[in-house]
Amino acid sequence: MDNTNTIIKVDNLQTSFFTHRGEVKAVDGVHFDVPAGKTLGIVGESGSGKSITSLSIMRLIESPGRIKGGNITFNGEDLLAKTEAEMRSIRGNKISMIFQEPMTSLNPVYTIGDQIAEAYQIHQGLSKKEALQKSLGMLELVGIPSPKARLKAYPHELSGGMRQRAMIAIALACNPQLLIADEPTTALDVTIQAQILRLISGLQKELGMSMLLITHDLGVVAETCDYVAVMYAGKIVEYADVTTLFKQPKHPYTVGLLKSLPRHDIDQDELQVIKGMVPSPDDLPEGCRFAPRCPFAREMCVNSLPDLRDQEEGNQVRCWIHTDEWDGPEVNVKDDYDYGYRTVEGTES
Amino acid sequence: MSETTANVSKEEKKRINPQIESLKNVWRKLKTNYLAMAGGILIILFIITAIVGPWLTTLDPNMPNVQARLQGPSSEFWFGTDHHGRDIFTRIVHGMSITLYIGFFSVAIGMVLGVVLGIVAGYYGRRIDAVIMRIMDVLLAFPGILLALGIVAVLGGSINNVIIAISIFSIPVFARIVRGSTLSVRKLEYVDAVRALGASDFRIIFLHILPNILSPIIVQATLHIATAVLTATGLSFLGLGAQPPTPEWGAMLASGRNYMWDHPHIALFPGLAIVLVVLAFNLFGDGVRDTLDPKIKS
Numbered sequence: 001m002d003n004t005n006t007i008i009k010v011d012n013l014q015t016s017f018f019t020h021r022g023e024v025k026a027v028d029g030v031h032f033d034v035p036a037g038k039t040l041g042i043v044g045e046s047g048s049g050k051s052i053t054s055l056s057i058m059r060l061i062e063s064p065g066r067i068k069g070g071n072i073t074f075n076g077e078d079l080l081a082k083t084e085a086e087m088r089s090i091r092g093n094k095i096s097m098i099f100q101e102p103m104t105s106l107n108p109v110y111t112i113g114d115q116i117a118e119a120y121q122i123h124q125g126l127s128k129k130e131a132l133q134k135s136l137g138m139l140e141l142v143g144i145p146s147p148k149a150r151l152k153a154y155p156h157e158l159s160g161g162m163r164q165r166a167m168i169a170i171a172l173a174c175n176p177q178l179l180i181a182d183e184p185t186t187a188l189d190v191t192i193q194a195q196i197l198r199l200i201s202g203l204q205k206e207l208g209m210s211m212l213l214i215t216h217d218l219g220v221v222a223e224t225c226d227y228v229a230v231m232y233a234g235k236i237v238e239y240a241d242v243t244t245l246f247k248q249p250k251h252p253y254t255v256g257l258l259k260s261l262p263r264h265d266i267d268q269d270e271l272q273v274i275k276g277m278v279p280s281p282d283d284l285p286e287g288c289r290f291a292p293r294c295p296f297a298r299e300m301c302v303n304s305l306p307d308l309r310d311q312e313e314g315n316q317v318r319c320w321i322h323t324d325e326w327d328g329p330e331v332n333v334k335d336d337y338d339y340g341y342r343t344v345e346g347t348e349s
Numbered sequence: 350m351s352e353t354t355a356n357v358s359k360e361e362k363k364r365i366n367p368q369i370e371s372l373k374n375v376w377r378k379l380k381t382n383y384l385a386m387a388g389g390i391l392i393i394l395f396i397i398t399a400i401v402g403p404w405l406t407t408l409d410p411n412m413p414n415v416q417a418r419l420q421g422p423s424s425e426f427w428f429g430t431d432h433h434g435r436d437i438f439t440r441i442v443h444g445m446s447i448t449l450y451i452g453f454f455s456v457a458i459g460m461v462l463g464v465v466l467g468i469v470a471g472y473y474g475r476r477i478d479a480v481i482m483r484i485m486d487v488l489l490a491f492p493g494i495l496l497a498l499g500i501v502a503v504l505g506g507s508i509n510n511v512i513i514a515i516s517i518f519s520i521p522v523f524a525r526i527v528r529g530s531t532l533s534v535r536k537l538e539y540v541d542a543v544r545a546l547g548a549s550d551f552r553i554i555f556l557h558i559l560p561n562i563l564s565p566i567i568v569q570a571t572l573h574i575a576t577a578v579l580t581a582t583g584l585s586f587l588g589l590g591a592q593p594p595t596p597e598w599g600a601m602l603a604s605g606r607n608y609m610w611d612h613p614h615i616a617l618f619p620g621l622a623i624v625l626v627v628l629a630f631n632l633f634g635d636g637v638r639d640t641l642d643p644k645i646k647s
Contacts, residue, residue: 092546099545104538109560110615122547150548170546 007210008057008095009033013070015056025280026065026232031308032176034227039204039211039223041242043218043257047278049234050214054180058097058210059087067077074145075177093123096171098200100183102163106155112139113151118345119173138169141264143199165199168309172203180212181202185220197224218261222246229291230254233279235287236308240315248334250317252294255337288320295337296321300329365515383491385636391629393638397448410443413595416528418614423641431604433594437615440596441622445596447565448626451508451581452574456514460570462516464559472554473529474633482528493518493576494583501589508597509591515577526569530562564641577626582623598623 004204015027024051027049034040036232042050051065058069059079074095082090091097106115116138117131126134130315132151139147141164155163164184170181184194201224204211213225221228221242228245230253238251249255256274283292291301301320308318320326321333379385414434422429428437470481487494501516534540535558543557584590585599593600598619604617 016644060541088547088549091544092548099538099542099547102537105542107539107543107557107561118543118548119546122552167542170542239495347361 005036005077006033007036008212009071009073009166010053011071011073013053013056013072014068015052015061015065016068021282022105025234025284026281027056029070030229030234030236032227032236032239032335034210034212036177036210037205037208038226039201039224041213041215041221041228042231043221043228044231045216045278045282047233048231049281050231051182053088053175053231054097054212057180058091058095059084059345060091064160067276089123092176093179094118094176095176095180096174096176098164098167098171098179098181098184101187102160102167103187105167106163108155110152110167111152112158116166116170116173123174126132129339134173138173139166141172141203142166142169142253144169146200160188160258160306161196164188164192164196168196168203172207172209175207175324176209179208180214184213185217186215186217193220200224203274231255233284233316234281235289236316237318238315239289240313244314245335246311250311250313250315250322250333251290251319252321252333253290254336255333256293259337262263263320288318291318296328296331298332300325300327366635375640379636382636382639384632385639387636388629388632388636391625392633395445395449395626395629398442399449402445405450406439406442407440410435410440410596419608421612421614428618429612431601431615432608435594437601437618441598441618442599443603444596444598444619444622446604447591448578448581448623449487449509449596451515452578452626453631454572455512455577455581456519456574458512458516459519459524460566463520464527464566465518466529467524467527468554468558468562471528472535472550472558474532478528481524485524488518488521491518491523494580496582497580498587498589499525501584506584506589506592507614508591508595511581511584517579518580519573519577522573523566523569526565527562530565531558534558534561565641567642568634568638571630571637574632575634578623578630 010030010032012029013287014025017024017026024130030049030053032040032042042053043284043339046049052061052065055061057072057074057079059067060081061067067080068229070080074090079087079090081195087137106112110118110154113132113135116135117126117128120134120220121128135277136147136151139150140175144150144162144165150158150162150166158166158201170182179200184200185196192340196219200211203209203278209226213220215221227241230245230251238245238249238254240248240250243252245257249258253269253274259329260274274293277291279285285302285306287303288297288301289305290293291297294301298320306320306323308316309323310316311322319333321331351448376639379389412435414430417426417430417434419432420426420430426436426438428441430436431440455531466481466485470478491499496518497511500517501510504510504513517558540553541558543553548557581590582597582602585597586603588600588603591600593604601619602616602623605612605619608615
């Protein structure tokens with residue numbers, strides 16, 4: 001990873017929720033960085049900690065959750081050391097966020113124009129009139145037809161795709177350096193998803209922003225990202241640039257995810273699935289967290305957790321198979337995944 | 350000429366703010382609710398009476414007239430006279446403004462304080478919520494009239510002290526409703542979205558949460574005016590509110606009590622006035638609730 005031009009660097013981030021049942025480690029030692037102008041995709045199933053990671057960067061973790069440790073460096077500044085007021089001047093200004101649900105992410109009592117203008121009023125202290133003028137420009141930028149009329153429209157008068165465009169306009173209003181998009185297309189129709197994705201990645205290049213794209217959809221990653229971090233149960237299990245990840249996936253979980261994608265180039269009768277469930281973060285396995293679902297798991301996997309290690313191909317992988325300590329037969333994860341063998345009793349889910 | 354103006358106004362209508370449109374919708378629905386409309390019309394009549402009534406009546410509401418003591422309703426004294434010979438109709442008309450003044454102001458003060466406390470409790474949660482709501486629970490533990498009675502007993506009997514007393518017992522009523530609504534609204538994504546936009550707590554609370562919980566506040570305020578009027582007249586009836594010779598309905602009712610058997614009209618007309626006002630606000634409030642909150646219609 002090239003650190004010379006890094007916009008944001010997350011180092012050993014640990015975010016936990018302290019409930020009456022004890023500590024729940026939602027994010028446990030996550031590292032990554034996003035180079036200027038590039039897109040990092042964070043992929044994982046529900047509950048893998050990807051949204052908590054993004055909320056941690058924004059410092060929007062609410063009690064009983066707390067960022068327990070680690071560093072988040074944005075533009076060379078330590079975000080975790082900032083006061084709440086300093087964070088407010090960063091949120092929506094230098095780091096913006098697009099949420100998953102465009103249907104509920106806009107306030108129903110204000111017009112689209114009012115809500116875009118709010119970004120300018122908060123961060124640039126513009127008058128309502130100037131802010132609305134600039135909002136009009138944003139609506140044009142995100143490709144909303146007849147922007148002048150839409151400025152006065154209320155959220156319920158717009159379709160889901162239009163609302164998501166409006167959300168993007170709000171997020172980009174102050175020209176942020178980093179855009180966090182948390183499953184921006186999940187709630188949209190398939191036909192609209194591609195449009196919105198193209199819009200987001202087009203604007204990202206046009207405005208030279210960095211982007212953190214959170215998704216569970218590897219198809220989205222392939223289309224938009226430069227780098228990919230695959231998260232599983234609060235930890236990154238594989239990190240690679242997007243070409244390497246799709247060509248040479250190393251972690252059994254990544255391979256499982258890729259294999260579970262529907263393919264158009266071969267005739268499939270059924271889709272593959274990764275058997276079992278993501279472990280609950282308040283009851284994590286001791287060793288590798290994927291071991292209970294991994295077709296290659298051996299005793300060492302169940303007993304101890306591997307580090308994230310560099311591979312020749314440029315990936316970083318958290319898996320014993322790719323270490324010298326591996327005590328099983330040689331495995332090519334990508335090819336052998338389908339007939340994975342099991343040697344340890346009780347690892348089946 | 351007139352045709353062009355009509356066209357222009359049509360064009361103008363298209364461009365008006367949708368918030369006014371939605372107000373129009375509320376009005377359209379409310380219009381079909383005849384009971385609510387009856388209540389609303391009565392309320393308007395009461396307000397007009399309170400403002401212009403005192404100028405239209407010829408008699409002094411407080412001037413005793415020994416020759417005309419304890420007379421029944423007649424063409425001269427429409428509602429009869431009381432034991433001092435004062436015209437009851439004149440006194441009721443003059444009392445209207447006192448009743449409405451107490452009703453509106455006590456609810457307004459209680460509402461403002463209750464909304465602020467409730468929204469703060471609901472928004473910040475945890476310890477702040479616990480402290481505020483436990484205090485509200487203590488206030489709610491007393492029956493309204495008893496609490497008001499206690500407060501007036503401490504402060505002394507006067508119309509303004511009645512307003513203070515009723516405001517205080519109105520606070521928890523509003524605080525509870527507002528806290529509940531705040532709890533449900535603050536979990537919505539658009540609140541997270543404006544927080545991620547860098548909005549301050551103040552901005553989130555008053556610009557984003559408050560406008561979304563106005564409906565239950567308006568409903569509660571309308572209905573609560575009825576309760577406030579009833580409590581205020583109750584306090585005056587007990588001699589703790591307006592002091593004689595103020596033409597306050599509760600006080601009039603109290604003085605009429607002694608002549609109940611021989612001259613029932615002295616107590617009857619102030620009583621009827623109280624019933625009408627309370628009924629009007631209740632009918633109107635129910636209608637507003639059905640219009641604004643179709644979900645809580647029970």
